[in-house]
Amino acid sequence: MKLSCEVIKDLLPLYYDKVCSKESALLVEEHLADCPQCRDELQKLNMHLESPTISNQEVKFMENISEKWKKDKRVSFTRGSMLISALAALICFVSYNLIGSKLLPDGTLVEPFALIPIGYLFILLFIISLIFNLLFLLIAKLKKNNKKS
Ligand SMILES: [Zn+2]
Numbered sequence: 189m190k191l192s193c194e195v196i197k198d199l200l201p202l203y204y205d206k207v208c209s210k211e212s213a214l215l216v217e218e219h220l221a222d223c224p225q226c227r228d229e230l231q232k233l234n235m236h237l238e239s240p241t242i243s244n245q246e247v248k249f250m251e252n253i254s255e256k257w258k259k260d261k262r263v264s265f266t267r268g269s270m271l272i273s274a275l276a277a278l279i280c281f282v283s284y285n286l287i288g289s290k291l292l293p294d295g296t297l298v299e300p301f302a303l304i305p306i307g308y309l310f311i312l313l314f315i316i317s318l319i320f321n322l323l324f325l326l327i328a329k330l331k332k333n334n335k336k337s
Pocket of ligand 1: 196219223225
């Protein structure tokens with residue numbers, strides 16, 4: 189039995205979704221075997237139904253990852269600089285205590301590696317990092333709330 193291309197075109201979506209009867213499927217396959225036009229139609233169905241859903245999901249997935257990564261990078265950067273400056277300040281003050289300092293007769297404080305000002309500098313850096321860290325966390329939180337509402 190030969191079916192016209194019009195009939196096959198009507199059947200193709202059903203055939204593609206595998207919801208037509210076995211008999212119809214056989215007829216469609218028989219027709220597809222020697223009709224390149226209808227094979228093209230089936231290929232179009234494949235592309236139309238599959239590619240948009242996959243790419244949409246993929247794009248969303250990538251967006252989520254890149255957003256998370258961007259946020260995490262900023263937060264972890266400030267967190268790392270907090271840790272390093274706190275550690276550096278601690279080292280400065282501990283080594284200052286270990287090395288000690290001399291008070292010259294004229295009242296000036298002599299300490300070999302300028303540990304106190306450097307220590308305070310690191311404390312300042314720590315405070316700045318802390319502020320930025322909290323700021324980035326706050327921004328991330330606000331963005332999340334905006335998305336929800
Ligand atoms: Zn055909």
